[in-house]
Amino acid sequence: MNMIERLRKVAIWIDDRVYISKIFAATAGHTVPRTSGSWFYVFGSGTLLCFMIQIVTGICLALVYVPSAGQAYTSLEYLNYQQQLGWFLRAMHNWGSNFMVAIMLAHLIQVFLFGAFKYPREMTWISGVVLLLCTLGMAFTGQVLRFDQDAYWGLGIGAAMAGRVPFMGPAIVHMMLGGPIIAGETLSRFFTLHVFVIPGSILAIVSLHLRLVLAKGINEYPVPGKLVKKETYAEEYEAELKKSGVPFFPKAISKDLIFSGLVLLAIVFCAAYFGPEGPHGIPDPTQINTAPKPDFFFLWLYGVLSLMPDYMETVVMLTAPFIVIGILFAVPFISNTGEKSPRRRPVAVLSVLLILIVLGAFNYLGTYAPWSPKMEAWTSAATPTNYLEGRSPLERQGALVFHNKQCINCHSVGGEGGLRGPALDGVATRLTGDQLVRQVIQGSGNMPAYGKNLSPPEVAALVAFMSTLHKPTEVPAHDSSRPTQASTENMQPNATTQMASTKP
């Protein structure tokens, strides 16, 4: 008996005892419709690849990371700067997470648009929705494990939302934080979720998800006009498999392989080029010079929470997540049979576009957060020189008041300053001197009243400065109940000189 023959016998023996070839035939080798070997069908395996990267890099990071509120930050710094290639592992884990969420969203959209959630694959969709929730849970808890200022105050935001639950609020907050404040046990809790509970659930549900894909078959490429009917679907699918089915491996897997390879390369490239994320400020609650911001995939939430009218806020916070998740679960039952092709499902296509545009717009706003005051603007932003040239001492004093009283934190002039309130570049054309005085002293819904905090001379100077804020070619607002000449003389004593001086 030669060597090859012997090896063959060993292989046959192993296969006979552990059923490798049978398992292969039932899994990777299962028959799929030829049409599903498409570029549109690569996102599921891409997501799985990202998950595997997260497991491997996560285990590596856990070798060094210390899940203790007192030491987590130091261990992250150690990973970044002292542990050999620690920065790269952190970067891989961070970019793996970004890619995982992004590719999973692509997978969700593709499955939705191709009607793959319809009969008989309802449970595949539902298990997929659970996986989506788990993945977002991983993204949020992972952000907490990067235990910096953003994580600390992000937890505070989570607690503040949970604290709005009627009656149960305080108890839920204690449960979430593992105590009365954000501290040691809070981080341990999120570590347990991020490292044991959620990944364990993902492994279990991915198994179910893939088992269902095998049991119910991968969705065939939808053909317009070919309707799903409960009575005939199974037979038609079987017939299509018999007619044009191919084994997934090696006939239909090539595009998945190419996509996965590209994703892996992209993650490695991004990790090497952009490096790891944070940690940002130390998680010391007494260091309050911070403007906490969520990671990219939660920026839309930041925008929604800022821009929602406050009377509906609590209700929306506490019910919207359940409504949205409920709708996601209900999708296969809302539309269970019928047309699968996106070419014949305009509502589905428009819904996807609408949701993407809304989320995209909120995320874009979240990148520069116009609703947040710029806390340092009053000491860092400069008043443009052409707003000061040729002004009277009183008006210049007003520009100083504008900075010193933090007006500029919310109002910009010449593009410098906050965006919370309206830009004041042309304010003199909108409000008369009297109206400016009233606005400054009494404020309004979205502006604090400065009545007690400004002395009359300060108000006079501030209003004098703001009354100069108009283009030379624009006429300042005036009170039509008064003679124009008089009002100009009373309220804008230097109007003529300013007009002259700001001429280009």
Add this chain to the structure above:
Amino acid sequence: MAVKELDTKIQGIPAPLAKEMPRRSFLLKLGFLLNGVAATMVSVPLLGYLLSAFRNDGGFTSWIALGSLNSFPENQTRMAKFSNPYTRPWDGQTADIPCWVRRMDGDKFQIFAINCTHLGCPVRWFQESHLFMCPCHGGAFYEDGSHASGPPPRGLYEYKYKIENGQLWIHGGQLPTLNQPA
């Protein structure tokens, strides 16, 4: 019994003796019962352990000294820090909690939690405009803690305080939220 016939048919083995059946089903029931009792005995302490934080008896708060009265000048608002009364050895810096102390005339104080009443971000005091501003969603509060503008649903959370032996004390110890102000 239909099941017995099916058994015989399918497996081609003789049906179990009639008197064996009650014994088998008794053993099955006993097995379930035994495991049920064991599961309860395991889960009660497990749940007790897990839910130990799920309580709301005010047991976390106590009086905390913020420092000598002299460190808070009249008509000024200053940040003070205290170590949270309920801590774990591995809390690190997270056990240090800041608050805003406003001393009015004489021994009248107002002590505000650092957390914005909107979503808990740290509010900053601006001495010049006498405002607290929140960096997150743009809430603002007047120097007496009342709501000035923006999304917060109420004024700043206020701690109870007392003065003893020239020291300022506050009653605190837990993260204030809407349904459980400090």
